[in-house]
Amino acid sequence: MGSTGFPGAVGLVLARPARLLGAEPFFMEFIAGIEERLAERGLSVLLHVVADEEAEIAAYRRWAARELVEAVLVVNRTVGDRRPSVLRELGLPAVLVGEGGADGPGGTDGGGSGTAGPVVRTDDAGPVHEALARLLDLGHRRIARVGGPANLLHTRARTAALTEGCRAAGIEPVVVEGDYSEEAGGRLTKALLRGPDAPTAILYDNDVMAVAGLAAAKELGIAVPERLSLVAWDDSTMCRLASPPLTTMSVDVHRYGVLVAESALELIDGRPVAERWSPAARYVPRGSTARCGAASTA
Numbered sequence: 001m002g003s004t005g006f007p008g009a010v011g012l013v014l015a016r017p018a019r020l021l022g023a024e025p026f027f028m029e030f031i032a033g034i035e036e037r038l039a040e041r042g043l044s045v046l047l048h049v050v051a052d053e054e055a056e057i058a059a060y061r062r063w064a065a066r067e068l069v070e071a072v073l074v075v076n077r078t079v080g081d082r083r084p085s086v087l088r089e090l091g092l093p094a095v096l097v098g099e100g101g102a103d104g105p106g107g108t109d110g111g112g113s114g115t116a117g118p119v120v121r122t123d124d125a126g127p128v129h130e131a132l133a134r135l136l137d138l139g140h141r142r143i144a145r146v147g148g149p150a151n152l153l154h155t156r157a158r159t160a161a162l163t164e165g166c167r168a169a170g171i172e173p174v175v176v177e178g179d180y181s182e183e184a185g186g187r188l189t190k191a192l193l194r195g196p197d198a199p200t201a202i203l204y205d206n207d208v209m210a211v212a213g214l215a216a217a218k219e220l221g222i223a224v225p226e227r228l229s230l231v232a233w234d235d236s237t238m239c240r241l242a243s244p245p246l247t248t249m250s251v252d253v254h255r256y257g258v259l260v261a262e263s264a265l266e267l268i269d270g271r272p273v274a275e276r277w278s279p280a281a282r283y284v285p286r287g288s289t290a291r292c293g294a295a296s297t298a
Helices: 018-023 025-039 053-066 083-090 125-137 153-168 182-194 207-219 237-241 253-269
Strands: 009-015 044-050 071-074 094-097 119-121 143-147 174-177 201-204 229-233 247-250 282-284
Touching: 009 025, 009 053, 009 253, 025 044, 025 253, 044 053, 053 083, 071 083, 071 253, 083 094, 094 253, 119 253, 125 153, 125 201, 125 229, 125 247, 125 282, 143 153, 143 182, 143 207, 153 174, 174 182, 182 201, 182 207, 201 207, 207 229, 207 237
Parallel strands: 009 044, 009 071, 071 094, 094 119, 143 174, 143 201, 201 229, 229 247
Antiparallel strands: 247 282
């Protein structure tokens, strides 16, 4: 480590609007898990928030030139992602976070084989199939999804899983693209509910959009869950305190951060990096889901 560096720093660049970080609990819990594990070794997280991928790559170049970090964590993988190859060229060790595998946890695609660095993988398809199965069991056939940005790998995986599951059930979902913000959640929910063949169930890609969607439904006079069921991805205090409380696909985000930190520590130490999967998202039923057309909750 050069004299200008911060000994023991692990870099994390978030290319997203800073305003979303204050509203969306996910990354704060994620970073807390990383920090907790790194602190046991006297290391810390060097966090940088930027506007886009170009600014993120520029940050990596500065870090490499100044020897500011021991390793970096790459989140929100995208289609045609340039970051892994840039990091390899710069000689910056990297852990890729959230990339899915073909065979699910324990499958043959785990462990980072053939990737630009060790990977902490996530099963995005399995939880979507579970949420869809629950909604189908409740009698829902008009199902929509308010997703995240379409260029994200996990967004594509979730959309593909929903489309596949719906087609197997003989129905066609409606999928719209959001940006994880409150504004997008409310606007897109209103557009869905005002359109022809309005959905009776909506799945959201995060908690912020789901809470905004609940408010939008109330504004339109559509009762939840009597006329509309809502499911959020990621649990949070917002979901639990909403009225009615939101059904969620809940992930142990803190534990996720700990696992990512453990991979980073192994990478920094020059040890083999173990195959790891993020904690599986699980369906937590609350008051925002019910049998289609019925008042009883799931």
